[in-house]
Amino acid sequence: MDLKPTPLHAAHLAAGGHMVDFAGYDMPVRYGTIVTEHAAVRTAAGLFDISHMGRVRFSGPDAERFLDRLLTNRVPTEPGRVKYGLLCREDGGIIDDVLTTKLADDWLMVVNASNRPACLTWFEEQAEGFNVTIDDRTDSTAMIAVQGPNAGEIVSHVVHMPLLETLGYYRASPAVWERPGESPVEIIVSRTGYTGEDGFELIVPAESATEMWRELREVGEPHGLVPCGLGCRDTLRLEAGMPLYGHELSVVTDPLTAGLDFAVALKKDDFLGRGAIAAVKDAGPKRVRVGFEMRGKRVAREGAAVVRDGDAVGEVTSGTHSPTLGKAIGMAYVPPDLAAEGAELEIDVRGRTEPAVVVSLPFYKRQAMSAKLP
Numbered sequence: 003m004d005l006k007p008t009p010l011h012a013a014h015l016a017a018g019g020h021m022v023d024f025a026g027y028d029m030p031v032r033y034g035t036i037v038t039e040h041a042a043v044r045t046a047a048g049l050f051d052i053s054h055m056g057r058v059r060f061s062g063p064d065a066e067r068f069l070d071r072l073l074t075n076r077v078p079t080e081p082g083r084v085k086y087g088l089l090c091r092e093d094g095g096i097i098d099d100v101l102t103t104k105l106a107d108d109w110l111m112v113v114n115a116s117n118r119p120a121c122l123t124w125f126e127e128q129a130e131g132f133n134v135t136i137d138d139r140t141d142s143t144a145m146i147a148v149q150g151p152n153a154g155e156i157v158s159h160v161v162h163m164p165l166l167e168t169l170g171y172y173r174a175s176p177a178v179w180e181r182p183g184e185s186p187v188e189i190i191v192s193r194t195g196y197t198g199e200d201g202f203e204l205i206v207p208a209e210s211a212t213e214m215w216r217e218l219r220e221v222g223e224p225h226g227l228v229p230c231g232l233g234c235r236d237t238l239r240l241e242a243g244m245p246l247y248g249h250e251l252s253v254v255t256d257p258l259t260a261g262l263d264f265a266v267a268l269k270k271d272d273f274l275g276r277g278a279i280a281a282v283k284d285a286g287p288k289r290v291r292v293g294f295e296m297r298g299k300r301v302a303r304e305g306a307a308v309v310r311d312g313d314a315v316g317e318v319t320s321g322t323h324s325p326t327l328g329k330a331i332g333m334a335y336v337p338p339d340l341a342a343e344g345a346e347l348e349i350d351v352r353g354r355t356e357p358a359v360v361v362s363l364p365f366y367k368r369q370a371m372s373a374k375l376p
Contacts, residue, residue, distance in 0.1 A: 008053035009144040010213035015228055025115035027054040027231055036233035040325045043197050043238055046226025047150035049218055056118035056127070057106060057139045061108035064132040069102065069109060069272055070126060074257055074266045078104040084172040084192055087265050088257050089121065090275030094282065095253035096260070097124060099245070103174045110174075110205075112145075112192070114247045125186035128274070144211030149201030149216060149238075151368075152225040157202045159221040160214070161191050169193050171200070179214065180204070189214075196235065197244025198366055199362060215280060237322050240331065243293055243364030248318045249304060250291055250333055259287040259335070261363075289316070290341035293365055296349075297357040307350040308336050316340065318349060325367060331365050332358075 005028035014021065019030030032039060042048050060069060062254070075087030083104050089097040098117040103110045113121045118140065125136050128219045148157050152194050161177045169175060174192035181187065187210050195201040206214050219227065236246070245251050250260055256279055257266050267273075268280055296302060301321050308316030321332030340347060345360040 008051055009208040010051045010146075010215055012055060013212055013215050014051065014229075018288070019229075022232070024232055025054060025118075027115060030229075032231040032233045033229050036231070036237060039228060039230040039324045040234040040237050042226060042228040043150045043199055043230060043234065044326055045147060045151070047152040047156055047201075047214070047222055047228075048197070048230035048234070049222065050147040050149065050230050051144070051215070052147050052203065053140075053144040053208075053211070054115035055145055056111075056113040056115060056121065056138075057143055057145065058111045058113065058122070059108050059137040059139055060111065060134055061137070062132075062134040065109060065134045068129065068132040068134045069111075070270065071124075071200060073100075073102065074273055074279070075102075076267045076270060076277065077109070078102060080104060081106055082173050082175050084174050084194055086172075086261065088251075089124065090257065090273075091253060091280070092275055092278065094143075094256035094275045094278030096247075096251045096255055096257060097121065097253065099247060099251055099265075101261075103190075103192065105174075105176070105190075106362070117247060142208055143203050143205050144208050144214075145199075145203060146211070146214060146218065147195055147201060147203045148222070148227070149195045149197040149199045150227075151199065153199070153201040154220075155225050156218060156222040156227055157191070157204070160204070160217065161189075161202075176347075179210075181213075196244060196362065198243075198244070199368055203256040214280055234321075237325060240322055240333070241324050241326055241364065241366040242322050243333070245291070245333070246320065255260060255335075256282050256287075258282045259289050260292070261291045286338065288337070289335040290338050291319075291333060292336055292341050292345075292360045293331065293333055293363040294347055294349075294358045295361050295365075296332075297359065299330060300351050300356050301330045302332050302349045302351050302356065302358065307341070308334055309348050309350055309355060311339070314350075318348075326366050331361075333363075336360075 073087040131190040179187040190205040307314035316336035347358040
């Protein structure tokens with residue numbers, strides 16, 4: 003099967019990107035080293051192509067009511083508000099975790115690349131009886147992230163300063179990208195990200211993506227900006243304790259078991275999966291998502307068993323060596339009696355049991371809440 007390119011594919015190849023198959027897209031996993039790119043995001047800024055993420059617009063008289071039925075969280079109603087939420091089946095299993103933004107007259111939902119086909123099918127199936135228009139804008143747009151403490155200084159060259167100064171975290175706004183001697187381009191900028199750092203995500207027309215990427219690289223280079231691949235995006239999100247679909251989240255995991263209570267509004271009248279999720283709340287989850295640090299240097303990878311008295315009682319969902327902390331870290335699902343901070347774990351790492359300890363999430367938390375603005 004041929005891999006699908008993003009609008010920035012040629013730019014990745016020109017920059018020497020090491021390309022891999024990710025959710026059917028030909029994506030850069032790194033340009034130089036993952037550790038170097040990871041450090042750039044933590045100390046300066048990183049530039050990411052996240053065009054593989056799905057972008058779906060919802061409009062029409064019943065759009066709000068439709069989204070209220072699909073999402074575990076309340077639908078944002080204030081223009082510019084961005085909310086994290088989950089799409090669940092009736093049994094509470096997670097179909098995807100998504101960001102939903104209220105724009106002026108409609109809503110924008112960003113879904114995971116691997117789940118986009120399933121989400122689109124799910125939307126169409128659930129739309130019966132609703133006067134709602136579902137418009138997949140993924141192929142007609144690109145999405146670029148600038149993440150790190152210098153992100154504001156860099157993006158300010160593209161977005162007017164008054165907007166950036168008032169754009170709060172988890173807020174979004176239409177903006178105009180002014181290009182000297184050329185027509186301005188309408189974009190959407192949000193103060194969101196998946197790295198544990200402050201930063202911005204920009205949605206631009208697909209035909210303008212390469213020019214935007216080039217301009218951000220030029221203005222960002224003096225501020226330490228480097229292009230980054232999916233490799234460091236994963237190590238960054240893991241340090242930040244952020245779950246990843248297909249690892250911590252799946253159709254056999256409910257939001258409360260995943261520790262995402264903040265994204266579930268059980269007081270809403272109804273939403274898909276509400277009854278099953280409420281039952282988990284009443285009984286208590288049988289598994290708990292925890293963070294852990296290895297006592298030694300070996301890394302416990304996805305699928306490694308958490309064992310007790312020789313029996314598997316849990317499973318590692320993500321594991322890596324943390325470039326920032328210099329430790330082997332990971333996340334796992336364990337029984338509630340092993341979930342307390344400081345609990346000692348044993349993890350089967352390729353046939354040998356290794357000690358680990360439960361630690362609080364996130365592993366890393368930025369000191370400053372806002373990216374620096376000039």
